[in-house]
Amino acid sequence: MISTSLRGPILLVEDDDNDVALIRRATKKAKLEHPMKVVRDGEAAISYLRGDGEFADRNIYPLPGLVLLDVKLRRKNGLEVLEWLRSQDSLKRILVIMLTSSRETQDVNRAYDLGANSYLVKPATFGALLLLVQNLGSYWLLLNECPDPSIVQSPDSATPDL
Amino acid sequence: MLVEPVRDRPRRSFPRAVTSVNPPKLGLPVVDLLVSRSGAGLDALFHAHPQPMWIVEDKSLRFLAVNDAAIRMYGYSRRQFLGMTVSDLQLPEEVSALKRHLKRHEKEFQTSGPWHTVGRRGDQLQVEVATTRVEYRGADAILASITDVTARVALASAFSKGFRSSPSPMLIARRSDRRLVDANDIFLEAFGFTREEVIGKSVGELDIVSTVEMKRIWASVSSGSANGLPVTLHGRLGSPRNVILSVEPIEHEGELRLLLLLVDVTEAHRTAEALYAAENTLRALLESAAEGVLTTDGKGRITFANAKLQAMFGYTAHELLTQPIEALVPDRYGARHTRLSRTYLQHPTPLTLGEGRNLFGRRKDSVEFPIEVSLSPVQTASGTVVMAIVTDISERKHAEEDLRRSARRLAALREIDRAILRGRTIPETAAVAVVHLCNILPCGRASVVMVEEAGARIVAVHGEGAGLTPSGTLVPLAPPSALSLVASGKRAHVKLDRRARRAPIGEHLHSIGLRSYIAIPLRISEEQTAALAIWPGARGGFADEELEVATEVADLLAIAIRQSQLLEESRKHAQQLQVRVDERTAELQASNEDLQAFAYSVSHDLRAPLRAMEGFGQALLEDYGATLDAEAVEFIEHIVDASKLMDDLIQDLLAYSHIARGHLHVEPVDLATVVREALEQLAGEIERRDARVETPCTSIRVLADRTTLTQAIVNLVSNGFKFVSPGRRPRVTIRWERRGERVRVSVSDNGIGINADHHDRIFKIFERLHPVEVYEGTGIGLALVKKAVENMHGRVGVKSQVGHGSTFWLELDAAP
Numbered sequence: 001m002i003s004t005s006l007r008g009p010i011l012l013v014e015d016d017d018n019d020v021a022l023i024r025r026a027t028k029k030a031k032l033e034h035p036m037k038v039v040r041d042g043e044a045a046i047s048y049l050r051g052d053g054e055f056a057d058r059n060i061y062p063l064p065g066l067v068l069l070d071v072k073l074r075r076k077n078g079l080e081v082l083e084w085l086r087s088q089d090s091l092k093r094i095l096v097i098m099l100t101s102s103r104e105t106q107d108v109n110r111a112y113d114l115g116a117n118s119y120l121v122k123p124a125t126f127g128a129l130l131l132l133v134q135n136l137g138s139y140w141l142l143l144n145e146c147p148d149p150s151i152v153q154s155p156d157s158a159t160p161d162l
Numbered sequence: 163m164l165v166e167p168v169r170d171r172p173r174r175s176f177p178r179a180v181t182s183v184n185p186p187k188l189g190l191p192v193v194d195l196l197v198s199r200s201g202a203g204l205d206a207l208f209h210a211h212p213q214p215m216w217i218v219e220d221k222s223l224r225f226l227a228v229n230d231a232a233i234r235m236y237g238y239s240r241r242q243f244l245g246m247t248v249s250d251l252q253l254p255e256e257v258s259a260l261k262r263h264l265k266r267h268e269k270e271f272q273t274s275g276p277w278h279t280v281g282r283r284g285d286q287l288q289v290e291v292a293t294t295r296v297e298y299r300g301a302d303a304i305l306a307s308i309t310d311v312t313a314r315v316a317l318a319s320a321f322s323k324g325f326r327s328s329p330s331p332m333l334i335a336r337r338s339d340r341r342l343v344d345a346n347d348i349f350l351e352a353f354g355f356t357r358e359e360v361i362g363k364s365v366g367e368l369d370i371v372s373t374v375e376m377k378r379i380w381a382s383v384s385s386g387s388a389n390g391l392p393v394t395l396h397g398r399l400g401s402p403r404n405v406i407l408s409v410e411p412i413e414h415e416g417e418l419r420l421l422l423l424l425v426d427v428t429e430a431h432r433t434a435e436a437l438y439a440a441e442n443t444l445r446a447l448l449e450s451a452a453e454g455v456l457t458t459d460g461k462g463r464i465t466f467a468n469a470k471l472q473a474m475f476g477y478t479a480h481e482l483l484t485q486p487i488e489a490l491v492p493d494r495y496g497a498r499h500t501r502l503s504r505t506y507l508q509h510p511t512p513l514t515l516g517e518g519r520n521l522f523g524r525r526k527d528s529v530e531f532p533i534e535v536s537l538s539p540v541q542t543a544s545g546t547v548v549m550a551i552v553t554d555i556s557e558r559k560h561a562e563e564d565l566r567r568s569a570r571r572l573a574a575l576r577e578i579d580r581a582i583l584r585g586r587t588i589p590e591t592a593a594v595a596v597v598h599l600c601n602i603l604p605c606g607r608a609s610v611v612m613v614e615e616a617g618a619r620i621v622a623v624h625g626e627g628a629g630l631t632p633s634g635t636l637v638p639l640a641p642p643s644a645l646s647l648v649a650s651g652k653r654a655h656v657k658l659d660r661r662a663r664r665a666p667i668g669e670h671l672h673s674i675g676l677r678s679y680i681a682i683p684l685r686i687s688e689e690q691t692a693a694l695a696i697w698p699g700a701r702g703g704f705a706d707e708e709l710e711v712a713t714e715v716a717d718l719l720a721i722a723i724r725q726s727q728l729l730e731e732s733r734k735h736a737q738q739l740q741v742r743v744d745e746r747t748a749e750l751q752a753s754n755e756d757l758q759a760f761a762y763s764v765s766h767d768l769r770a771p772l773r774a775m776e777g778f779g780q781a782l783l784e785d786y787g788a789t790l791d792a793e794a795v796e797f798i799e800h801i802v803d804a805s806k807l808m809d810d811l812i813q814d815l816l817a818y819s820h821i822a823r824g825h826l827h828v829e830p831v832d833l834a835t836v837v838r839e840a841l842e843q844l845a846g847e848i849e850r851r852d853a854r855v856e857t858p859c860t861s862i863r864v865l866a867d868r869t870t871l872t873q874a875i876v877n878l879v880s881n882g883f884k885f886v887s888p889g890r891r892p893r894v895t896i897r898w899e900r901r902g903e904r905v906r907v908s909v910s911d912n913g914i915g916i917n918a919d920h921h922d923r924i925f926k927i928f929e930r931l932h933p934v935e936v937y938e939g940t941g942i943g944l945a946l947v948k949k950a951v952e953n954m955h956g957r958v959g960v961k962s963q964v965g966h967g968s969t970f971w972l973e974l975d976a977a978p
Contacts, residue, residue, distance in 0.1 A: 016770050016774075018770065018771070018773070018774030018777070018778070019770065019773065019774070021777075021778075022773065022774065022777040022778070022781075025777075025781060071766075072766045072767075100766075101766045101769050101770060101773075102766055103816075122769075122770075122773060123773075124769070124772065124773060124776065124806060124809040124813075125773075125776050125777075125780070125806060126773075126776060126777040126780040126781065127780065129773075129777065
């Protein structure tokens, strides 16, 4: 297996247990053996990313390299989580892939406006979900060159030399 | 009926209905009927006028209106009149001349005539007609005022009779060309002519006098008349006659002519007698004239006055003779008249005075009256004599003045009407009415009062003097109030007596010198009691005709007030309606937002459990399929299929609701491109079904929302694939053609076809003709197509026969 450039686990933010189970099954069947952490709502996602409270221990809850983010979530929705994440200097480079059942144009556009890296719609059948997970793994984990979120640039050094 | 003479200001006719106002008509004045509204007013003035009058249409000369006097004069009923034209009254030989005259109106009330007209009883009337142009009920018309001159003409014929039977030979010649118009019997007898031989000839042509002598005669009459010219005449019979010729101007058949009087002095002994007889004849003729006739000597002293003139001026002949002509002239003309008449007597010429301007005579009792005067100088041995024919034109003037006055009233009424239409509020409208009423009637003041619960509201008031109660004031009603009288709908004459003065307003009005007023009800509506009050001015009291005018104004005002009220009500209704529309719009917006939220929720929440059912069913089959028996496997497959179908249903429903909400961006799009995109979307299905699609590549642009139209085409093509007999290869043809302003897209298939009974049903949502096991589908596809196309201002339809395939079509506006 070719090694991935993705640093840190995948964080799945999904409030539907069935979907969590099906996604886990699909990753297993697709042999996508990358570590995956799961949180169930928008606030939990933010807590995890911050390393707050129960997620304080980065050994147990390492900073993810990719977030699979549902749009419709309890407490805070996926778009709010995305907006917050992109405003955090230490987190803004984390890959975010929306994985949702909404095809609403306004959701899609809003997600890209807020800086989502990809927008995927949950397929109706498991077969299609399996295909999606396989493709996701091969593209985002293998083909894609991932950023390193841990290196934080100061605003000054971010200014390119003229 | 209202009659308005020519004015140069543009006029507008009264509106017939309160809602429609005719645009102003330019140029001509307007004559209109108020009969339709109140039946009274100035109509009465026209009808009751002593002067016979009628109105005819300008082109056809058909009678449009006649007054009572005209009906009496001619004996036809009004109905008979209205079925006739002017020609029907006229002697046939005069019709074309009269028509010519009527169509040539240079000025107001131009007089012409006499004309011969025939009444119903066959009686011939001779009339003079004064005409003016008017507009009547929107049409160009002629108003004519008729004067019966039969008596005058009869007198003229008496003259003619005297002339014929006179013992002295006489001729009458036209002044203009001196051709003879008549000769008397003795002339014809003495000189051997028939009348036919004489009439139309000049004296010279009769060959009774030498050319040289004729010239001498005309030279001496050129100044007007000649007296005592010795002439030798050669008749056809006997020897030459020595005659004394006198030439006198006379009025004959309505024009000034020359009377040639011959006194045969051949037999000298008969001279004196003949002269005397001739003078007597002339005198008798003048005496019997219908007009006043007088003669003056060269110094302006009266030498003769006929009976008519004596009656006209109120003098006896004896009183007039030897008086200076100034005795008959108003003092104010004084020296000027004397100077003018002196000048005239030095160079007398035939002259008509007073026509078209104001000339007055003075009666013995100093009363002045309008006259017209024709002057003719007559040369005699004793010097220049002036003969004056005097016509009393009082009646004609009165008739004209009456017409002018009613015209002024009409103008004022019109002004009120116009102002009323301009006025927005009831007080504004009422104010206009009272101001104008004070201008046309001898009102001291006028006011409009409306009864309210608490009393009477003075809506508008106008007038002279102090103590006007300001408009807007609410005054308590005095018992018995005039308003309780007018509530009965009748005009009331209200005296400010002791009882009326118990109310403060009554006392106030009395204290400022008012004693009585006329209250005229305003018929606005059943519920509204209101009145127009007019207070007599300095003259005290009103004539019936003036009250009619006031009633007319009251009726107009009532209509206007009702109109204002209705306008106000409809304005309120419109406002209420707007509020309700706004509320409903807000409600609809809210429910539309609810619907969107619902659709959003459906797409997320309803589909999630289906994915789970399908996913876990699949997992069961994969992980445990080997250990389950065949029936258990089949059951699980049913669960998986059902959840798939439900997901399809939800997806289609979402698409349908999306289109139904109508977020469309309609723009010109190319059909070829849209169809290509649709077929790309269908590529998987085409391959799966091994279908064939034929389509032309010609570009044509329609007005549509690109995404929605693509979806509609996808649905139609996919639909065409679906319903084929088992084992048959689906074939779909897509065509389009321009139809006028529209473009029709047809999708034809080789499917099973649809019974005509079902053609309407298939476009309804959830309508299915076949069980899902036979032909898959959600029953939404065609409903979606219909909704989508209709939202783009198009329409859809189907042509199909069972067993012969189907052609679905949609029509959209072609792009410009």
